[in-house]
Amino acid sequence: MFRNNCFIFRSLPKEIICAILVMSLTFSFAQKSGKMDAIYSGTPWFDQNGNIVSAHGANIIKEKDAFYLFGEAHTDTSNAFVGFNCYSSKDLCNWKFESIALPLQKSGKLGPNRVGERVKVMKCPKTGEFIMYMHADTLTYKDQFVGYAVSRKINGPYEFKGPLLFNGKPIKKWDMGTFQDTDGSGYILVHGGEIYKLADDYKSVTEKVNENITSGFESPTMLKKDGLYYFIGSHLTSWEKNDNYYYTSDSLKGPWISQGLIAPEGTLTWNSQSTFVLPIQGTKGTTYMFMGDRWSFPKQASSATYVWQPLTISGNSISIPNYQDAWQLDTLTGISSVAENNDEIIKNTDTQIQYHGNWKHTDSESKSDEKDSSFTLSFSGEQIALYSLVGSENGYANVTLADKKGKIIVTALVDMYSKFSTSTQVFRSPILKKDNYSLTVSVTGERPNWSDKRKSNYGSTGYYISISQIKIKPHKI
DSSP: HHHHHHHHHHHOHHHHHHHHHHHHHHHHHHOOOOOOOOOOOOOOBBBBTTOOOOEEEEEEETTTTTEEEEEEOOOSSSOOOOEEEEESSSSSSEEEEEEEEEOOOOOSSSSSEEEEEEEEEEEETTTOEEEEEEEETTTTSSSSSEEEEESSSSTTOOOEEEEETTTTEEEOOEEEEEEEEEOOEEEEETTEEEEEEEEEESSSEEEEEEEEOOOOEEEEEEEEEETTTEEEEEEOOOSSSSEEEEESSSTOOOOOOEESOOOOOSSSSHHHHHEEEEEEEEESSSEEEEEEEEOSSSHHHHHHHEEEOEEEEEEEEOOOOOSSSSSSTTTTEEEOOOOOOOOEEEETTTTTSSSEOEEESSSSEEESSTTTTTEEEOSSSEEEEEEEBBBBOOOOOEEEEEEEEEEEEEEEEEBBSSSEEEEEEEOOOOOOOSSOOEEEEEEEEEEEEEEEOTEEEEOOOOOEEEEEEEEOOOOOO
């Protein structure tokens, strides 16, 4: 099979080849992933083929009875554009890879060695077309503009059209988002809080509705409830997470009132950055789902994860007061609930866990920064989850789940770094059939660490991996 396709493989751009190699090396042994029973934030998600769901800077739109997730594809070697992925789901828990909705172009503004970020898709009410928007740029972020692409089918392929024009000129901004109002009008939200109204065909801009609100204010997103607009944004901290904040107004033209943070101060928006808010309207209510990215530079393809949380809305206030590492959503009724938890808890000091190499043990965690140090737990259960005390000195861990014959079920590269220290879930397996399994976690000797264009340094200062506890969900009788 490889020989028959080697010519096609060689002819692909190097960024695509890198992406294929990363996925192949990471998941070459992975079998088809099992089902998930809840929305789990901060953990690797697997599609129907056992591959990592790669869709960051994303949005979701509903078409007929399915939700479609669009987001950035990545590699672990570069921030260069390699395509925008499309996934579909009926329940927002289990994701099917549909297509590379907009692939790397042979040349031009989304060609090799360019940047494509913050992809958003809306359906135009007038034409029925699906319009994709994105921030396009050079790798040095010196040719920024909002671009667009068009498709008659929701899962593509999309045809890139170039810059979105306002008064004949591109919108020269960085982070962008979209918002579709209840009357069907479409809007582009950009870095700083500017708002632009789209033409009826969604292919150009007719009006600058709102001027800049404040400095910073990247990753803009918006929701509307009971006639009030909520405008969410993030501080400027590169790939690092921060405390996201929001403004409210009864008009898109403002004035906008600063309302503070959307999560408790210091939690860094539960270690995430805003990208979109999805309203899930049902027969009994509407849940507004905050969608955030947990970036992981440089291992964005392997280790970046998602923080999706139900928003609490009261009066003119929105918040994520508590972090739910497992919650469920009835897409028919629109009602969210905390997932049931009858997991067996195995503490880090339990003798069932076999440690190899140099480990430091306390009552709250066991940790090691010695390359190839590992621990293994043999178990029988429907699901297994790893909890770690994430912190500023932590790095990447390799996690492997195998059956009793040694066949690898899934493997993932898990990022245990966090500027905000907390004990949290970092890995959860798909639902497993009845069998005996082993979970092995090892130190890679790598860490998320980077500098931005201002030469500011970010990321971990060490290589530790950590285990605070393991949770095992027993099989249903």
